[in-house]
Amino acid sequence: MIQLTVNGVQHALDIDPSTPLLYALRNDLQLHGAKFGCGLGQCGACTVIVGDRAVFSCLLPVSAIGNRLVRTIEGLGTVDHPSPLQKSFIELQAAQCGYCIAGMVMRAQALLDRTPHPTEVQLREQxxxxxxxxxxxxxxLAAIRQVAGLPEPAQATGASQ
Incomplete structure (x- = not known):
């Protein structure tokens, strides 16, 4: 039996310990925010927060989670009451097809949880x-900057003076 705490709720799952977290979330807990993208940890569509770090849930076996808490997009806010980061993504129309957005929001949330006012370099690296x-x-990036209180980077004009 695998014990997981996801979005503040404890779960006992009768699954193989090598099962990727993504499959446990989607198939066993019916949390479909994290998406299967590449299955190789190269796209980030499956990003969730484990402990205080953004992780590719397609690569992380449930046995490696231990006592760390798992947060998914479903645990941040609701349609009626989105989190500040979700609200900013909506206001700035940061999603087009939407497939990557849950992973983007979770990666950004992990940064803002650790560093509420990151530098531009920290933001881009994250x-x-x-x-x-x-x-x-x-x-x-603009949506994350808005929540973090960061200024927009200076734009190069391309014209020589």
């Missing part, structure tokens, strides 16, 4: 592992 095929990275 978000780099997650991919968006639709190309909304600019709006995703």
């Amino acid at each position: 978000m780099e592992p997650n991919l968006c095929r639709c190309g909304t990275h600019i709006r995703i």
Whole structure:
């Protein structure tokens, strides 16, 4: 029996200890926010928070979680009461197809939980592992900056003076 605490709720799952966390979340707990993308830890669609770190849930066996708490997008907010980060993603229209967004939000939330006002370098380093095929990275970064109270980076004009 595997014991997991997900979004503050304790679960006892009768699953193989080598089962990836992603499958336990989706198949056993019916939490479908984390998506299967590549299965190789290269896209970030499956990103959740374990302990205080963003992890690729497709690569993490449930036996490796131990007593650490698991947070998924379902544990951040609701449709009626989104978290500040979710609200910012909505306001700035940071999603296009939406497939990557739960993973993006969870990776950003892990950073903001540890460092509420990260530097631009910290923000970009944290978000780099997650991919968006639709190309909304600019709006995703803007949504995170808004919550973190970071200024937008200076834009190069391209014109020489």
